[in-house]
Amino acid sequence: MSGETNRVPSERADVCVIGAGPAGALAAHRLANRGHDVVVLEAGERFDFEDRERRMERAIRPGHDPLSVWEMGGPRDAYSSAGERFYPLNRARVKGVGGTTLHWQGMVMRLHESDFESWPIDYDDLRPYYAEAERALGVAGADDNPFAPPREEPYPLPGFEPSHSDSIFAAACEQLGVTTHSVPNARNSESYDGRGPCVGYGTCKPVCPSGAKYSADHHVVKAEEEGARVIDRVPVQRLAHDDAGERVTAAVYAAPDGTTHRQEAREFVLAAGGVEIPRLLLLSKSEEFPDGLANASGAVGRYFMDHLFAGAGGTLDRRTRQNHVGFITSESHQFYDDPARATEGTAGGIPAWDDAPADPAAVKLEFLNYAGPSPVEMALSGDEWGDDLLDTLREGYGNSIAMGGLVEQRPRKENRVELDPSTTDDHGNPVPKVHWRVDDRTAASIRRANEIQRAVLDELGADVSWTVGPEATGPAFHHMGTTRMGTDPAESVVNAQLRAHDLRNLAVASSSAFVTGGAMNPTLTIAALALKASEHVDERL
Amino acid sequence: MELSRRDALAALAASSVAVGGGAVLTTDVEEGALDGTPFGGGASSGDDERASGDGEADPLAEDRLATLLAVADVVYPSGVSGVEEFVRTYALGRTADRPEHREGMVDALAALDEHARSWHDAAFRDLDAETRESVLDQMAVDATNPDPEGADPERVRFYVVNELLYALYTSPTGGELVGLENPQGHPGGADSYRRGPRE
Ligand SMILES: Cc1cc2nc3c(=O)[nH]c(=O)nc-3n(C[C@H](O)[C@H](O)[C@H](O)COP(=O)(O)OP(=O)(O)OC[C@H]3O[C@@H](n4cnc5c(N)ncnc54)[C@H](O)[C@@H]3O)c2cc1C
Ligand code: SF4
Numbered sequence: 001m002s003g004e005t006n007r008v009p010s011e012r013a014d015v016c017v018i019g020a021g022p023a024g025a026l027a028a029h030r031l032a033n034r035g036h037d038v039v040v041l042e043a044g045e046r047f048d049f050e051d052r053e054r055r056m057e058r059a060i061r062p063g064h065d066p067l068s069v070w071e072m073g074g075p076r077d078a079y080s081s082a083g084e085r086f087y088p089l090n091r092a093r094v095k096g097v098g099g100t101t102l103h104w105q106g107m108v109m110r111l112h113e114s115d116f117e118s119w120p121i122d123y124d125d126l127r128p129y130y131a132e133a134e135r136a137l138g139v140a141g142a143d144d145n146p147f148a149p150p151r152e153e154p155y156p157l158p159g160f161e162p163s164h165s166d167s168i169f170a171a172a173c174e175q176l177g178v179t180t181h182s183v184p185n186a187r188n189s190e191s192y193d194g195r196g197p198c199v200g201y202g203t204c205k206p207v208c209p210s211g212a213k214y215s216a217d218h219h220v221v222k223a224e225e226e227g228a229r230v231i232d233r234v235p236v237q238r239l240a241h242d243d244a245g246e247r248v249t250a251a252v253y254a255a256p257d258g259t260t261h262r263q264e265a266r267e268f269v270l271a272a273g274g275v276e277i278p279r280l281l282l283l284s285k286s287e288e289f290p291d292g293l294a295n296a297s298g299a300v301g302r303y304f305m306d307h308l309f310a311g312a313g314g315t316l317d318r319r320t321r322q323n324h325v326g327f328i329t330s331e332s333h334q335f336y337d338d339p340a341r342a343t344e345g346t347a348g349g350i351p352a353w354d355d356a357p358a359d360p361a362a363v364k365l366e367f368l369n370y371a372g373p374s375p376v377e378m379a380l381s382g383d384e385w386g387d388d389l390l391d392t393l394r395e396g397y398g399n400s401i402a403m404g405g406l407v408e409q410r411p412r413k414e415n416r417v418e419l420d421p422s423t424t425d426d427h428g429n430p431v432p433k434v435h436w437r438v439d440d441r442t443a444a445s446i447r448r449a450n451e452i453q454r455a456v457l458d459e460l461g462a463d464v465s466w467t468v469g470p471e472a473t474g475p476a477f478h479h480m481g482t483t484r485m486g487t488d489p490a491e492s493v494v495n496a497q498l499r500a501h502d503l504r505n506l507a508v509a510s511s512s513a514f515v516t517g518g519a520m521n522p523t524l525t526i527a528a529l530a531l532k533a534s535e536h537v538d539e540r541l
Numbered sequence: 542m543e544l545s546r547r548d549a550l551a552a553l554a555a556s557s558v559a560v561g562g563g564a565v566l567t568t569d570v571e572e573g574a575l576d577g578t579p580f581g582g583g584a585s586s587g588d589d590e591r592a593s594g595d596g597e598a599d600p601l602a603e604d605r606l607a608t609l610l611a612v613a614d615v616v617y618p619s620g621v622s623g624v625e626e627f628v629r630t631y632a633l634g635r636t637a638d639r640p641e642h643r644e645g646m647v648d649a650l651a652a653l654d655e656h657a658r659s660w661h662d663a664a665f666r667d668l669d670a671e672t673r674e675s676v677l678d679q680m681a682v683d684a685t686n687p688d689p690e691g692a693d694p695e696r697v698r699f700y701v702v703n704e705l706l707y708a709l710y711t712s713p714t715g716g717e718l719v720g721l722e723n724p725q726g727h728p729g730g731a732d733s734y735r736r737g738p739r740e
């Protein structure tokens with residue numbers, strides 16, 4: 001095991017970063033690079049890179065709790081789900097050095113200009129940070145997406161070429177006037193920044209054994225090289241503030257030996273993810289902040305959003321060559337800005353949406369490279385062996401095809417993260433309680449995605465065997481909105497500089513600051529916001 | 542289809558064993574390499590605590606390998622050859638630096654033998670092919686969920702049957718059998734996903 005075992009606080013720190021996922025790692029790296037003394041406090045452990053293949057085996061082989069791949073679950077991670085829909089929180093996050101990017105899929109897009117309508121910043125404000133974030137994560141991408149927002153420079157790495165299965169889709173999409181294009185991936189198409197190229201394990205989510213998929217442990221090491229100190233297994237319990245209620249003075253954290261410590265610093269960066277950030281603020285209530293720290297607005301924990309999955313799939317009467325790699329190489333963002341639009345191709349098209357009353361919100365369509373089960377997974381959970389098993393595998397593998405997609409969920413006050421005083425974690429703190437439901441507009445968006453998916457699969461002549469619609473949908477594990485950004489301190493938690501309205505030295509680097517979520521996977525925007533927040537912290541120091 | 546030593550090493554690389562680049566691909570199993578595995582002398586076999594790396598041969602080692610091969614006979618498709626070397630290389634590589642896994646395997650193989658003896662009065666490896674299959678059937682290993690901490694059938698499924706199936710179907714040859722030259726779990730490069738089917 002690497003890493004330091006001394007967990008007493010640093011005597012003098014300029015910045016204390018809470019959480020070592022991509023937001024915390026990038027902030028720590030940037031601020032250490034600017035010459036500041038940085039301490040990172042991370043609740044989870046530092047995983048050994050050498051163990052990754054073992055973790056991959058855990059993921060593939062039945063007989064293990066899937067959460068055990070990254071050691072999630074147990075009293076540390078207890079939570080409750082109280083909404084209309086169950087929210088499987090621990091499947092949606094990893095605690096450890098690298099955070100949830102250890103498990104993530106790694107597709108990274110910029111939000112569209114239209115997404116920033118109700119934000120206090122716009123696309124142009126974030127544009128230079130997007131470019132920096134793409135360089136930091138090592139994004140492989142191509143310039144063939146006519147729907148993408150404007151960019152100033154090519155991607156740092158060449159994009160991954162389309163898959164064989166993409167070419168099957170492309171033909172059908174052309175007939176329907178649906179435009180397909182490449183996908184930016186935080187995954188090395190060639191060596192980059194000390195990490196090797198993708199070698200095709202095909203298990204990206206939840207483990208990339210080669211390190212070709214970006215994960216934030218990479219920037220934790222880079223931050224350490226710049227002089228940052230990273231302490232693992234020290235969950236922060238609460239934040240303390242000064243008498244005036246103007247500044248945070250210390251992060252109070254628990255060490256594995258049962259001791260409690262206070263890390264003081266001049267600036268604090270909250271990077272604990274979209275659920276633990278509001279929880280920590282609510283746990284830090286005081287006389288001055290009776291409803292939780294930085295919560296004069298009452299918006300802390302409110303407006304919780306996720307993206308919803310919509311998909312459909314089946315089989316074709318030809319080989320589709322799935323499951324070689326575990327990532328996506330084609331998408332369509334044609335229905336992002338205008339999900340109701342019609343298309344016209346060489347042989348028909350997608351009809352305009354006319355299913356009133358609810359209009360769909362943004363839809364992002366994905367063409368999967370891992371439709372249907374992989375042979376090894378079928379073999380390990382089957383009830384045959386020998387030649388019978390091989391026959392079943394040959395029959396089961398090879399002809400599957402599927403589309404996925406994400407749809408936008410608009411912010412709603414009643415979707416929220418709050419404290420559940422009836423259940424406590426391993427340190428006696430109330431656990432997060434997630435209230436979450438799928439509203440009519442989101443359901444309409446899912447139906448719209450299904451409608452397009454169905455049209456494409458029909459055009460292919462697929463035998464459609466499953467559809468994930470509004471009933472079966474689930475979250476994409478993107479926790480957004482719980483400390484929203486805004487100009488009005490009465491309505492929002494952080495300002496356009498990502499600083500809490502109520503406290504002068506508390507920055508938030510997270511999708512919790514998103515005002516709306518669009519339908520793009522959030523982490524590139526998280527990275528861009530983390531870099532922007534760091535810039536402002538640097539200015540204040 | 543012929544399973545090769547290369548398959549075994551590929552399958553090992555897909556599991557938890559650090560196979561050091563190309564070097565291992567060209568080296569033969571070295572003298573004493575079975576030490577510390579359920580299939581060699583040296584460190585503890587797991588049955589007893591004799592051990593301590595004095596190089597003393599474990600008389601049960603070859604028997605265990607024979608049992609594993611006897612199971613492979615049942616669970617591998619009949620068209621594959623080269624199974625013995627594949628299983629030998631894989632099994633020893635898998636268990637050399639994983640004491641917990643080694644013990645689980647030794648234990649599950651012993652449980653399988655116990656069932657074979659109680660029903661047929663002979664060790665599993667000494668049964669004919671049909672009887673071997675019937676022992677696994679009687680234990681309901683096929684219908685059981687693998688569980689490293691479960692009852693005998695669940696552990697036999699996890700440590701013996703699924704161990705063998707994982708090795709086969711994450712190897713290039715195992716993938717080819719099904720029509721996928723770069724199976725999940727095997728680092729077969731980032732090109733194969735782009736190729737169309739071979740006609
Ligand atoms: C299955 C899956 C697939 C995904 N795929 C994609 C994708 O393709 N593209 C994409 O953009 N996003 C994807 N995501 C989402 C992505 O992983 C997250 O958006 C991203 O990791 C968030 O970064 P973060 O740094 O804000 O939080 P996290 O990565 O969650 O890191 C937060 C860290 O803070 C630590 N922490 C929490 N509380 C405390 C505390 N009190 N004290 C100290 N430390 C604390 C946690 O232990 C954790 O390590 C996926 C997520 C999942 C689960
Ligand atoms: S396919 Fe995925 S898991 Fe495999 S090397 Fe590439 S990025 Fe990593």
